[in-house]
Amino acid sequence: MTFDVAGDAYGRFMGRYSEPLGPVFADWVGVRRGERVLDVGCGPGALTSVLIDRVGVDHVAAVDPSPPFIESIRGRFPDLDVRMAPAEQLPFDDGLFDQTLAQLVVHFMQDPVTGLGEMARVTTRGGQVAACTWDLAGDRSPLAPLWSAVRRIDPGATDESYLPGAREGHLAELATEAGLLDVETAELSVTVTHPDFDEWWEPYMLGVGPAGDYVVSLDPTARDALREECRAGFPSQGPFEVTAVAWAIRGRA
Template sequence: MGFDVAGEAYDRFMGRYSRPLAARFADFLGVEAGQHALDVGCGPGALTEQLVARLGATHVAAIDPSEPFVAACRDRFPGVDVRKGAAESLPFDDGVHDVAAACLVVHFMKDPVGGLAEMARVTRTDGIVGATVWDLAANRAPMRPVWEAMAEIVPDHPGERDFPGGSRASLVAVLEGAGLRDVASEELTVTVAHPTFEEWWEPYLHGVGPVGDALASLGDGGRERLEEVLRRTLGPGPFELTATAYAARGLA
């Protein structure tokens, strides 16, 4: 899956949505001064940025399996303990964090329940473990226009609707399956303004994530057809797109 890309490429693609989402997610988790927090699947650092602003760099740790993302996060947030690794095998001792959070990561974990159970292990008793994932099941993610156009070009393409954690029920089930207690959930919505079609479309051409893989599979002719559908649907700009995620949290 296409996450071995520079942090800047991911920022242009998803950061414009993940940054405002991360702010709302940190509010939902109740992150506050004095805590120590872990950002699991940190990417280039959308949630890390929020944690550093609220807690200070020395109270934040972050981890991601992508070497380019780890490098970007380290460069952007000196003092944060940024490591390379996966959620399913966290290199931290038991109970060392007050908060462990995964922003737009659960649906990419090889073992989502195992990953959340690891997050619970490294969180103190009664600490907060949380995750947020776009509402993929109802196609309310930022990639919605692309997947709708893809359905017109390649009707049998599966998209992302069936990814784990991509609905409220699925995400809550992952947390409960990991043994978290008193699980609560909430919708988080962000709206992003795009000045032109080109500003919105260009980041999709860098092969990031499942939608990047899908575009690559179309070939030049298929991508041109897809772009024609998208230009017809969205127009030249400016336009706004609204995306909705589900967030869930529980006690370790």
């Protein structure tokens, strides 16, 4: 899936969760200064910025298939080696990177096994490949409040629990099938404070990803009903927290 939305729209929608997830993911992976690192499916740069801070822009490369995201990240990091391509066709030579990472990307790969295999191909022998995906099937993703409300109103709706890597153990299965060795798994979590319900809801109106597509596809009456169903699940006033959990894997190329 290629996101045909502006980078700032994605940032308002998912960046509020992916940005705090980036340091947690990089810590677990163990990115170290001196390593050459690739960010696959970089989006507007939530993880890329963390990698640049840790190893320097000259040691980071990034790739994404979305033209708006490429434009956004090039604007943020003009000296970054960033290229437009899908995970399944990485435009890099074999064994170029010490670490190759994909944050919240496997869900949207057209062929996850090929994509993870490509990540292994461009990683040096014995280097590390790592990925993380939201626990969409376990209702622990940042989108869980929205999709839970959708199912209560529209039980036949298709949510995102079917996506690759969305259920427990599936990301590790994909990594093993792609040929990664010594695959390890973990659960990573972030907690985000929202000042009020409207701040939480408004980004769903931007049409980002399957959840945003669903919301904007509704007629005004149905959309209002969904909004109120979501609102009922949160405190009536003041700030509230949303905790999101991601599955993570790391393995050797």
